[in-house]
Amino acid sequence: MDKNLVCIVCPIGCRLKVTGTADDLNVSGNICKKGIAYAHDEITNPMRMVCTTVKIKGGIHSVIPVKTDKPIPEKYKLEVVKAVNSIELTSPVKMGDIIISNLFETGVNIVAERDM
Amino acid sequence: MEKYDIVIIGGGPAGLGAAIEAKKQGITKVLVIERDIELGGILQQCIHNGFGLHIFNEELTGPEYAQRFIDMAREENIDILLDTIVISISKDKKIKAMNTTGVLNIEAKAIVLAMGCREKTRSSIAIPGDRPAGVFTAGAAQRYINIEGYMVGKKVIVLGAGDIGMIMARRIVLEGGEVLAVLARGSIVKGLTRNIVQCLDHYNIPLLYNHNITKITGKERVESVTVAQTDEKKEVIPGTEKVYECDTVLLSVGLIPENELSRIAGIEIDRKTSGPFVNESMETSIPGIFACGNVVHVHDVVDFVTEESRRAGANAARFVKGEKSESESMNTIVSGGITYCVPHRIRYSAMPDKLDLFMRVENKYDKATIVINNQGNELVRFKKTNLTPGEMIKQSVKKSLFEKAKGDIEITLEVGGSK
Numbered sequence: 449m450d451k452n453l454v455c456i457v458c459p460i461g462c463r464l465k466v467t468g469t470a471d472d473l474n475v476s477g478n479i480c481k482k483g484i485a486y487a488h489d490e491i492t493n494p495m496r497m498v499c500t501t502v503k504i505k506g507g508i509h510s511v512i513p514v515k516t517d518k519p520i521p522e523k524y525k526l527e528v529v530k531a532v533n534s535i536e537l538t539s540p541v542k543m544g545d546i547i548i549s550n551l552f553e554t555g556v557n558i559v560a561e562r563d564m
Numbered sequence: 565m566e567k568y569d570i571v572i573i574g575g576g577p578a579g580l581g582a583a584i585e586a587k588k589q590g591i592t593k594v595l596v597i598e599r600d601i602e603l604g605g606i607l608q609q610c611i612h613n614g615f616g617l618h619i620f621n622e623e624l625t626g627p628e629y630a631q632r633f634i635d636m637a638r639e640e641n642i643d644i645l646l647d648t649i650v651i652s653i654s655k656d657k658k659i660k661a662m663n664t665t666g667v668l669n670i671e672a673k674a675i676v677l678a679m680g681c682r683e684k685t686r687s688s689i690a691i692p693g694d695r696p697a698g699v700f701t702a703g704a705a706q707r708y709i710n711i712e713g714y715m716v717g718k719k720v721i722v723l724g725a726g727d728i729g730m731i732m733a734r735r736i737v738l739e740g741g742e743v744l745a746v747l748a749r750g751s752i753v754k755g756l757t758r759n760i761v762q763c764l765d766h767y768n769i770p771l772l773y774n775h776n777i778t779k780i781t782g783k784e785r786v787e788s789v790t791v792a793q794t795d796e797k798k799e800v801i802p803g804t805e806k807v808y809e810c811d812t813v814l815l816s817v818g819l820i821p822e823n824e825l826s827r828i829a830g831i832e833i834d835r836k837t838s839g840p841f842v843n844e845s846m847e848t849s850i851p852g853i854f855a856c857g858n859v860v861h862v863h864d865v866v867d868f869v870t871e872e873s874r875r876a877g878a879n880a881a882r883f884v885k886g887e888k889s890e891s892e893s894m895n896t897i898v899s900g901g902i903t904y905c906v907p908h909r910i911r912y913s914a915m916p917d918k919l920d921l922f923m924r925v926e927n928k929y930d931k932a933t934i935v936i937n938n939q940g941n942e943l944v945r946f947k948k949t950n951l952t953p954g955e956m957i958k959q960s961v962k963k964s965l966f967e968k969a970k971g972d973i974e975i976t977l978e979v980g981g982s983k
Contacts, residue, residue, distance in 0.1 A: 454761045460949070508602060513625065513627050525738070526738065562630070
């Protein structure tokens with residue numbers, strides 16, 4: 449493997465060079481240890497937060513923002529939006545309410561970002 | 565005429581931060597005037613996460629960050645006028661506003677300006693070609709998609725690699741659209757590096773440096789755009805034009821503080837920030853009129869807006885209570901690659917023990933040192949790495965450093981490895 453990554457843990461944005469295999473990664477270009485952990489996660493199991501909107505009836509607006517309550521495996525990022533687009537909520541909804549629980553058996557819930 | 569101690573114009577993060585702080589300082593009659601139908605300002609359409617790391621020590625989305633401040637404002641029993649637009653303010657702090665009930669006349673002992681900023685539009689960058697539907701500012705598209713629930717288009721080109729442009733590129737892909745490219749007009753991206761990674765790289769959206777749109781084509785709706793490479797003077801290189809078929813163009817080409825009301829009141833405006841000149845207390849050139857947030861200078865992080873607005877709110881409260889500062893104003897004068905510094909003026913006696921200076925730089929500097937001088941004496945220096953125009957510098961300075969300072973405070977940048 450020979451991959452270039454930019455660490456996004458903090459605003460410095462170290463340019464990381466990653467070589468070796470998934471079991472034995474060699475990371476260079478990082479200023480701190482967090483860069484190594486970031487590169488490791490990015491190569492072996494990338495995770496993403498996904499934020500999107502859901503339709504809502506009776507609210508101040510016609511959609512309400514929702515998010516994954518923790519990062520979800522990267523491969524699901526577009527599927528999350530599709531799953532959420534197929535439902536419609538009814539007002540009132542409170543910030544933190546679970547909209548979909550345990551999505552794709554990942555243990556990740558979709559929660560409301562605000563009251564509406 | 566309705567009378568208030570402090571009236572805050574704008575119910576976004578800056579206005580709410582100032583209002584809550586003023587109330588906490590014991591001011592009873594505080595009013596927030598907001599022109600939208602709800603509080604929270606632009607945060608309500610910034611549904612992505614990354615807000616609140618400094619203030620709450622956790623990563624929140626825009627609406628979550630807003631909700632926390634809205635809840636605090638309710639707990640503090642702050643008066644709020646929604647769906648109400650301020651038409652004018654005067655030097656003697658009389659406010660004229662309007663809503664469906666008619667014209668309102670309000671008198672305040674202090675005013676806090678928190679009107680935020682606006683996006684530059686197609687006309688501010690003068691793109692040639694037709695005038696079809698399908699050309700949006702990135703923030704307008706964000707409102708359509710995230711608040712009103714409309715998709716803006718299917719095949720999209722984003723001009724300008726500002727943060728909102730990159731965030732919207734990702735949002736469009738998530739909603740099933742296609743983003744052909746994000747065009748950076750120079751060799752430096754204005755937005756944050758992490759947004760290049762998490763919005764563009766992670767979604768395989770091409771970022772083309774040194775590119776610009778030379779023509780928009782379309783009768784009813786955008787049909788195509790012509791894109792060309794640009795040289796180091798940002799001028800188009802002939803022969804490099806390429807046509808992209810698309811139905812939508814998003815513009816992420818900069819933000820300008822919204823200061824129509826400040827101008828009506830006769831407040832002095834800094835041409836570099838397009839916001840009011842402010843002192844260490846966030847007070848403008850008119851005593852008792854304060855300003856905070858993006859109306860003063862465009863921030864990249866809302867947490868810094870909150871810090872600044874708490875300062876404005878606390879100082880507006882001090883003004884109402886009649887506290888005065890005796891010491892002379894010293895101007896902060898920038899040079900050597902620093903484009904501006906907020907505050908523009910410092911009064912020693914009114915300084916907190918530690919004062920935050922907010923600055924931006926002109927170029928990318930791997931290593932540089934910020935040096936603060938006064939009348940030929942060096943007061944302090946701060947080594948910095950990885951400075952870039954897109955990332956605001958927040959530098960805290962100790963009050964004690966300025967004890968003997970007089971006249972101008974000169975802030976400059978020494979580029980490269982330092983002594």
